[in-house]
Amino acid sequence: MKTGPRVELDDYASASNSAWCPGCGNFGILRSLDKALVDLEMPPHQVLLVSGIGQAGKLPHYTRANVLNGLHGRPLPAATAAKLANRGLAVIAISGDGDGYGEGGNHFIHAMNRNSNLTYLVHNNQVYGLTKGQASPTTDLGFTTKLNPDGAWTALRPLALAVACDCSFVGRGFAGDIDHLAGLIAQAVKHEGFALIEILQPCISFNKKNTFQWYRERIYKVDQDGKYDPGNRAAAFEKASEWGDRIPIGVIYRHERPVFEDYVGISGHELLVKQPIDPSSVGQLFDDFT
Amino acid sequence: MVDLNIMVGGEAGQGVQSVGSVLAKTLLRGGYEIFADQDFESRIRGGHSFSRVRVSRRPVAAALAPIDILVALNEDTIKLHEKKVPNQGIIVSEISKTGVPENSAQPMLDIPFEKIAVSVSGNILMTNTVAAGGILGLLDYDFGLFETVLRGEYGRKGEKVVQANVDAGRAGYGFAQQHRPKGFKLRLKPSGPSGKMLISGHEALALGVLAAGCKFVAGYPMTPTTSILEFLADRGREFGLHVVQAEDEISAANMAVGAAYAGVRSMTATSGGGFCLMTETLSLAGMTETPLVVVLGQRSGPAIGLPTRTEQGDLLFALHAGHGEFPRAILAPGNAEEAFWAAVKAFNLAEAFQTPVIILTDHDLGNSYYTMKKPDLAKVVIDRGTVLSDAEAAEAVEYRRYAYTRTGISPRAFPGQGRALVVADSDEHNEEGHIIEDGKTRRKMMDKRMRKNGGLSRRIAGPAVIRRQNPVYNLICWGSTYGAVAEAARLLEQRGIKAQVTHLKELWPFPVRAFARTLAGGVKNIVVEANFTGQLENLIRAETGVSADGHVRKYDGRPFTANEIVAALEGGA
Numbered sequence: 001m002k003t004g005p006r007v008e009l010d011d012y013a014s015a016s017n018s019a020w021c022p023g024c025g026n027f028g029i030l031r032s033l034d035k036a037l038v039d040l041e042m043p044p045h046q047v048l049l050v051s052g053i054g055q056a057g058k059l060p061h062y063t064r065a066n067v068l069n070g071l072h073g074r075p076l077p078a079a080t081a082a083k084l085a086n087r088g089l090a091v092i093a094i095s096g097d098g099d100g101y102g103e104g105g106n107h108f109i110h111a112m113n114r115n116s117n118l119t120y121l122v123h124n125n126q127v128y129g130l131t132k133g134q135a136s137p138t139t140d141l142g143f144t145t146k147l148n149p150d151g152a153w154t155a156l157r158p159l160a161l162a163v164a165c166d167c168s169f170v171g172r173g174f175a176g177d178i179d180h181l182a183g184l185i186a187q188a189v190k191h192e193g194f195a196l197i198e199i200l201q202p203c204i205s206f207n208k209k210n211t212f213q214w215y216r217e218r219i220y221k222v223d224q225d226g227k228y229d230p231g232n233r234a235a236a237f238e239k240a241s242e243w244g245d246r247i248p249i250g251v252i253y254r255h256e257r258p259v260f261e262d263y264v265g266i267s268g269h270e271l272l273v274k275q276p277i278d279p280s281s282v283g284q285l286f287d288d289f290t
Numbered sequence: 291m292v293d294l295n296i297m298v299g300g301e302a303g304q305g306v307q308s309v310g311s312v313l314a315k316t317l318l319r320g321g322y323e324i325f326a327d328q329d330f331e332s333r334i335r336g337g338h339s340f341s342r343v344r345v346s347r348r349p350v351a352a353a354l355a356p357i358d359i360l361v362a363l364n365e366d367t368i369k370l371h372e373k374k375v376p377n378q379g380i381i382v383s384e385i386s387k388t389g390v391p392e393n394s395a396q397p398m399l400d401i402p403f404e405k406i407a408v409s410v411s412g413n414i415l416m417t418n419t420v421a422a423g424g425i426l427g428l429l430d431y432d433f434g435l436f437e438t439v440l441r442g443e444y445g446r447k448g449e450k451v452v453q454a455n456v457d458a459g460r461a462g463y464g465f466a467q468q469h470r471p472k473g474f475k476l477r478l479k480p481s482g483p484s485g486k487m488l489i490s491g492h493e494a495l496a497l498g499v500l501a502a503g504c505k506f507v508a509g510y511p512m513t514p515t516t517s518i519l520e521f522l523a524d525r526g527r528e529f530g531l532h533v534v535q536a537e538d539e540i541s542a543a544n545m546a547v548g549a550a551y552a553g554v555r556s557m558t559a560t561s562g563g564g565f566c567l568m569t570e571t572l573s574l575a576g577m578t579e580t581p582l583v584v585v586l587g588q589r590s591g592p593a594i595g596l597p598t599r600t601e602q603g604d605l606l607f608a609l610h611a612g613h614g615e616f617p618r619a620i621l622a623p624g625n626a627e628e629a630f631w632a633a634v635k636a637f638n639l640a641e642a643f644q645t646p647v648i649i650l651t652d653h654d655l656g657n658s659y660y661t662m663k664k665p666d667l668a669k670v671v672i673d674r675g676t677v678l679s680d681a682e683a684a685e686a687v688e689y690r691r692y693a694y695t696r697t698g699i700s701p702r703a704f705p706g707q708g709r710a711l712v713v714a715d716s717d718e719h720n721e722e723g724h725i726i727e728d729g730k731t732r733r734k735m736m737d738k739r740m741r742k743n744g745g746l747s748r749r750i751a752g753p754a755v756i757r758r759q760n761p762v763y764n765l766i767c768w769g770s771t772y773g774a775v776a777e778a779a780r781l782l783e784q785r786g787i788k789a790q791v792t793h794l795k796e797l798w799p800f801p802v803r804a805f806a807r808t809l810a811g812g813v814k815n816i817v818v819e820a821n822f823t824g825q826l827e828n829l830i831r832a833e834t835g836v837s838a839d840g841h842v843r844k845y846d847g848r849p850f851t852a853n854e855i856v857a858a859l860e861g862g863a
Contacts, residue, residue, distance in 0.1 A: 061724050069714065069725075070578070077541040080545060082551060085549040085556075086706055088706055106541075272554045275530030279502070282501040283664070
């Protein structure tokens with residue numbers, strides 16, 4: 001995908017003012033994404049960022065790339081089709097835990113199943129930030145909010161779900177470790193198939209429990225001793241289910257399987273966006289009806 | 291003048307549809323004009339279903355109620371339909387299986403379908419071919435044409451299957467010729483082939499989709515538009531079109547938006563229930579100014595309603611679907627030919643105005659077979675609207691997706707086309723596509739989008755009018771009801787009553803002026819539509835201030851017949 005002059009961080013510098021709270025974990029994610037794209041030498045016009053709604057959904061506005069900022073929970077279907085239409089684009093879908101695992105849960109499962117060549121970044125702050133602090137599908141059990149006075153009754157483990165769905169790349173990063181996250185994103189973008197990266201992202205306004213400090217005390221790199229094999233699904237399932245005192249980050253599960261665009265038989269052909277329109281060719285079907 | 295109505299009835303799984311379609315094609319090849327439709331229940335086997343074939347020398351586009359030949363594959367068919375067979379008509383069945391009709395004066399032809407099938411081919415599955423052959427023998431039609439149709443139909447299954455069918459057909463044909471009741475005078479003589487197509491409304495629409503250069507379709511199977519998805523999945527690939535079966539209609543619609551944003555002509559097809567789920571995305575297309583074509587094939591509602599039956603109950607839903615306000619177009623073709631051209635136009639409007647376009651069809655239009663001239667493909671114009679050229683996109687560093695313009699239409703560019711970055715947003719946004727909240731920009735952007743309505747209105751066709759001098763009635767209709775209404779006008783004329791027909795095939799933006807010109811003083815304006823509340827009648831009142839003088843409405847899930855409309859008018863509709 002490399003063309004033209006060297007890509008610099010300035011190429012991704014946006015003039016838009018952020019609506020994020022000062023100190024928000026999203027800033028680290030934004031910097032990691034920009035860094036990954038620069039490291040990959042990917043010019044902005046070859047990148048498509050597709051997002052839903054929520055604070056995570058606003059990220060594409062704070063960098064420079066092609067953007068389709070759609071509906072709450074729906075970035076994956078739009079991203080899937082955009083990739084089918086133009087496989088030349090690096091398509092990155094961006095979501096939050098409410099957007100991706102709540103409203104978009106069905107699309108999440110089927111996108112993993114389909115294995116389109118997409119990157120999916122889910123900012124997981126375990127709370128609904130933009131609507132001011134309700135529980136999300138990943139909120140820790142018993143966490144009380146105004147809408148959940150009895151405490152949250154949810155504790156979805158998205159990475160375990162992803163491994164169960166045989167998602168071909170399952171990773172987890174931390175908004176507070178930009179270099180590690182950028183490396184993870186770069187690997188995901190290069191991966192042929194659907195790559196999920198869940199990003200632990202402290203919400204400094206509404207989640208007083210899962211703070212930067214809370215995460216720093218718990219996270220560890222899954223491959224720190226060089227022995228972890230992300231190709232082992234059973235081991236990956238175990239790591240993906242781990243949550244509490246110790247929380248693994250890094251590539252949890254990775255394997256190769258057929259990519260949707262290849263499977264459906266469009267990969268050897270001209271991009272759909274370049275396919276010619278020739279009404280006269282349809283005449284060849286008319287005789288079937290006489 | 292030949293105007294023959296054949297009905298083949300039986301239970302689901304007995305091959306009622308295949309008898310109907312083989313007959314229809316054989317008669318088409320003799321130069322006849324055909325209209326064929328089916329009535330089936332939402333089940334795989336059992337129940338009662340029928341297929342009707344109407345044969346004429348002049349164009350026909352609706353079923354007539356009286357049946358000249360009733361082919362009964364089971365007893366129920368006789369019980370349910372024998373009263374619709376006039377005394378010069380005939381009932382054809384295997385009497386040992388179906389029994390004799392109550393009215394024993396009724397001409398009957400007893401053809402032992404199964405016995406013949408088994409004795410000729412050893413295969414009970416040939417019963418359908420025996421039946422079709424029997425009807426053609428009864429009519430003394432050209433067997434050679436029947437044989438060519440059978441060869442076309444079964445050719446892919448090999449010569450053995452073809453020959454077995456031909457033999458079975460010939461046996462049925464010969465039996466009927468030998469045993470034809472003396473009083474039965476009707477004969478059909480083929481002329482040369484007309485070269486016309488026999489095609490369902492949805493097949494014609496799908497051909498239009500291909501001709502329009504659609505490259506991406508996403509859908510979730512739902513009667514009655516599954517046929518469109520399947521046709522395009524089967525035939526689209528050679529035209530560079532790709533079909534995705536999505537996990538649900540929400541996904542399907544968002545996929546269509548994603549592909550359209552990326553730069554291809556894109557579509558989804560569904561029914562009312564699926565369209566409910568898509569309304570959020572319709573609104574997204576309105577806000578992001580993404581061309582989105584949706585085929586909404588209506589069936590009886592609410593909720594699951596009558597899944598395999600027809601209604602025109604979603605006009606106002608299509609008109610109001612989606613939150614907020616945005617421009618849209620609604621097309622409602624009335625037959626196969628109009629369905630073809632509606633598809634072509636839908637893509638042109640969607641891209642020219644960068645907004646959703648809904649094609650309203652229904653179960654009746656979608657599944658009925660019409661005789662249609664081959665469309666003149668030289669007349670298919672592709673209007674992709676205002677799009678940056680590759681050279682412009684290459685240099686457009688400061689590209690603004692939502693630039694303010696006089697027409698409300700901002701030039702499009704596609705991601706990856708050049709250095710132009712394409713920012714499309716569901717939030718209210720500025721010209722660059724970035725989120726805003728200030729009132730001034732909101733108002734300007736809303737004004738910009740809604741300005742498209744002016745141009746869109748100018749592209750919407752007025753009603754098609756079948757005029758009569760000094761008519762008593764002006765029969766106003768929309769969509770699939772057209773054929774039955776036109777037929778009703780003809781029946782009325784035979785009784786000395788003149789009726790004008792005003793057919794709205796494009797409904798939104800409502801063609802106010804063109805519609806007003808169709809109204810004349812002293813004429814009874816009667817709105818004929820297949821719903822309970824009179825949605826078109828209400829829309830006309832809302833848009834023009836004109837109140838209709840009466841209406842004919844139907845909501846039993848069955849398509850209108852001309853006879854019913856005439857009867858309703860005589861009863862003082």
